[in-house]
Amino acid sequence: MTLLRSAIVFSLLYSLKILSRIFYRHDWAFVGEALPGNPWKGLRLVVFLNHTSLFEPLFIGVPPASFLWRLAAHGVVPAADKTTDRPLVGMIFRFIAHQVVPITRQRDDTWAQVLSTIEPDSMVVIAPEGRMKRATGLDLQGNPMTVRGGVADILRSLKHGRMLIAYSGGLHHVQVPGHIPNVFETVRLRGEVLEIADYNAERLAEGGEEQFKRNVIKDMERRRGLYCPEDPPAQAAPAPPPPSAG
Numbered sequence: 001m002t003l004l005r006s007a008i009v010f011s012l013l014y015s016l017k018i019l020s021r022i023f024y025r026h027d028w029a030f031v032g033e034a035l036p037g038n039p040w041k042g043l044r045l046v047v048f049l050n051h052t053s054l055f056e057p058l059f060i061g062v063p064p065a066s067f068l069w070r071l072a073a074h075g076v077v078p079a080a081d082k083t084t085d086r087p088l089v090g091m092i093f094r095f096i097a098h099q100v101v102p103i104t105r106q107r108d109d110t111w112a113q114v115l116s117t118i119e120p121d122s123m124v125v126i127a128p129e130g131r132m133k134r135a136t137g138l139d140l141q142g143n144p145m146t147v148r149g150g151v152a153d154i155l156r157s158l159k160h161g162r163m164l165i166a167y168s169g170g171l172h173h174v175q176v177p178g179h180i181p182n183v184f185e186t187v188r189l190r191g192e193v194l195e196i197a198d199y200n201a202e203r204l205a206e207g208g209e210e211q212f213k214r215n216v217i218k219d220m221e222r223r224r225g226l227y228c229p230e231d232p233p234a235q236a237a238p239a240p241p242p243p244s245a246g
Contacts, residue, residue, distance in 0.1 A: 005098065010072035012095050013060055017068065020061030025186040027169070028062045031227050032192040035162070039193045040067045044161030046125040047151060049224045052133045053171035054089060055181055057096065059189050071097050076124045078103045078114045078150075080131075097125065105130060111150060115157055124154055128220065135172045147220040152203075152213040158196055165192045165220075169229035188229040 020026075030039060040063060048056070060068065075097030084090045084102045094100050099117055103110040118124060128151040131139045139145055155163070169188025175181035203215040 002098075006069075006073040009075075009095050009098060010069050012092075013068040013072060014065065016057050016060045017065075020058045020187075023183045024058055024061065024174075025184075026059075026061050027186050027188040027229065029190055030192065031167070031190045032194070035193050035195065039164075039191070040064055042162045043067075043070070043123050043164050043193075044158045044196060045154060045163040046123065047163060047165045047220070048125065048127045048168065049129065049147075049165065049220065050133065050145075050168040050170055050228045051127040051129050051131070052168065053175050053177065054083065054132075055171050055175045056168065057092075058171070058174065058187055059166070059168070061187075062189055062191075070123055071125065074098055074119075074121050074123050076101065076114070076117050076122045078111075078124075078126055080105070081110070111153075114150075115153060118154070118157055124158070126151055126154065132177065133170070135176050147217045147224070149213045149217060151220065152216040155196060155200055155203075155216060156212070159200065160197050161195075163194045163196050163199060165194065165223060165227075166190070167192070167224065167228040190227050190229055192223070192227060 076099045077097040078101050079093055081102040081104055084093055084100065101110070101114045101117055103114060128147045129145050130148045130150075131145075133139060133145045136142075137145075167190040169190075171187065173182065174185050174187065200212075203212050203219060206215045
């Protein structure tokens with residue numbers, strides 16, 4: 001049954017990859033210091049920053065098929081219960097990884113379930129801001145977008161392997177929540193690969209265990225501001241025609 005689910009999830013992800021490559025252009029590059037070897041190999045954690053739209057599976061058009069198979073066979077994705085409970089969208093989101101764990105926005109037993117689901121060969125994919133940025137640049141409640149501390153819990157539980165931080169350029173030019181999506185747009189993404197052990201050591205050196213979570217949040221927000229590609233510039237209005245002579 002596990003292998004069957006993995007095959008179904010991989011088929012869905014690969015189909016999304018093909019559709020994404022057909023209908024969208026992808027502006028993609030790695031940033032930061034390059035690590036030796038295949039950057040897609042050995043990933044234990046994928047952190048997705050600048051969450052703006054439920055259409056973010058369009059970024060599946062970027063990674064290779066080997067990454068999609070790892071996600072299908074070993075992926076763990078915490079997803080908001082309000083998303084997974086939706087009739088159609090929720091059904092799709094439940095099949096974007098091997099294990100999709102519905103969570104609330106509270107620090108309750110649903111988060112404990114995510115941590116208990118992580119196994120030695122798991123690859124966790126998380127959007128640590130925990131909510132979507134609206135076109136205003138704020139969340140639905142009008143608050144600035146901040147990184148929440150759950151990602152620090154995952155980093156401490158993993159301890160080793162590699163982390164990919166994916167910096168989204170935003171998808172408001174593709175789909176503003178509540179509006180029909182646009183096609184044939186360019187979607188922008190940057191990626192940075194870090195060794196988890198080194199990253200954890202650096203955050204611990206900034207203040208020890210007591211400050212670890214705060215330092216992770218501060219660092220993720222700093223990197224988001226540094227590496228997220230800018231949203232596409234608005235189309236300039238056409239210049240008015242020159243006045244007619246005479």
